[in-house]
Amino acid sequence: MTHAYRGRLAPTPTGHLHLGHAKTFWTAQQRAVQHGGVLVLRIEDLDRNRCKPEYADDLLEDLVWFGFCWQEGPDVGGPFQPYRQRDRQSFYHQTWQQLNHLGAIYPSPHSRKDVANALRAPHEGDREVIFPVKLRPATWEVATEPGEVNWRFRVPDGEAIAFIDEHLGPQRFIAGQDFGDFMVWRRDGLPSYDLAVVTDDHAMAISEVVRGEDLLLSAAKQILLYRTLGWEIPAFYHCPLVRDAAGKRLAKRDGARSLRSLRQQGITPEHIRESWELFL
Incomplete structure (x- = not known):
């Protein structure tokens, strides 16, 4: 990268943060410190049915207690406010407009499951459903607004x-x-994850x-979006998942291991940072 290091914490307030979040976020903070960079806190609260204000307040308190320190949030x-996704709809609409102008996306009425999952990040065990090419339209009417329809990104098959x-x-x-062709916009007017x-x-x-x-x-899908939009692609660092003694990934519903x-x-x-495994 030619510019200064900028990392981010991006929690979703659908429950209390647990040890898995803390360990991944701690890695993010350490890397920002090691690079002499800036750490940004962004609240990813697009899904208003699952994201609760009380969880957003609690996560700020829990992060501070654990020792996190961010320079923007x-x-x-x-300089890049707002730092809550629910307040950034205009930015997402602009991205939809750019992708639409480039002909990279198309309207698609298919798959309720994809629509339901489009707001959230994938989780371990989620089966990747490959969108059938036969359902990809050959042509579609030019649109100036998303309207009440789902939109998908057309992937370069075989690449x-x-x-x-x-x-x-x-x-x-x-x-x-x-x-396959993945969701970028939902019929209810919200962008995908x-x-x-x-x-x-x-x-x-x-x-x-x-x-x-x-x-x-998701990094592969996001790289396609970056490339299509002509934006610089960030580096990626994917951390191992934190698991319990039975090998199961921690989840927010597992309150015993919440911060x-x-x-x-x-x-x-x-004590937690010195011996993570003792608390699993």
Whole structure:
């Protein structure tokens, strides 16, 4: 990267933060410090049915308690406000307009499941549903607004999307085989997870995206969006998922391992960071 390092924390307030979030976020903060860079806090609260204001307030408190320190965010401001996704709809609409002008996306009435999942980041165990090419329209009417219809990005079938993950090394996914035409806009007027984070990471000049390895495939989709839009592609660093003794990935519903619960037990952040595995 030719510019200064800018990393980000991007929690979703659908529950209390747990040890898995803390460990990944701590890696993000460490990398920002190591590079002498800036750390941005962005609240990813697009899904208003699942994201609750009380969780957003609690996560700020829990992050501060754990020892996180960000230089830009909803509580401290910064040059790229606002730092809550629910307040950034105009940015996402502009991205839709650019993709539409380029002919890179098309209206699609298919798949209720895809619509339901479009707002959230993928999770481990989610099966990647390859959108059937036969359902891709040959032509469609030119639109100036998204309207009440879903929109998909047309992937370059058979093309390899390769990149170097800063932690996992070389990665390679085949468009049309590992993933198909993916949702970028929902019929209810909201952007998908992939469109929203690409828009925000670009607008906020994020130079490296640190997150869980369950989002590795999303990186390939997002690279296609960056490339199509002519935007600089950030570096990616995907962290191993934190698992319990049975090998199961931690989830927000597992309250016993939430930062809030550990704090209430009198456990210190320093103790957690010294021995993560003791609390799994």
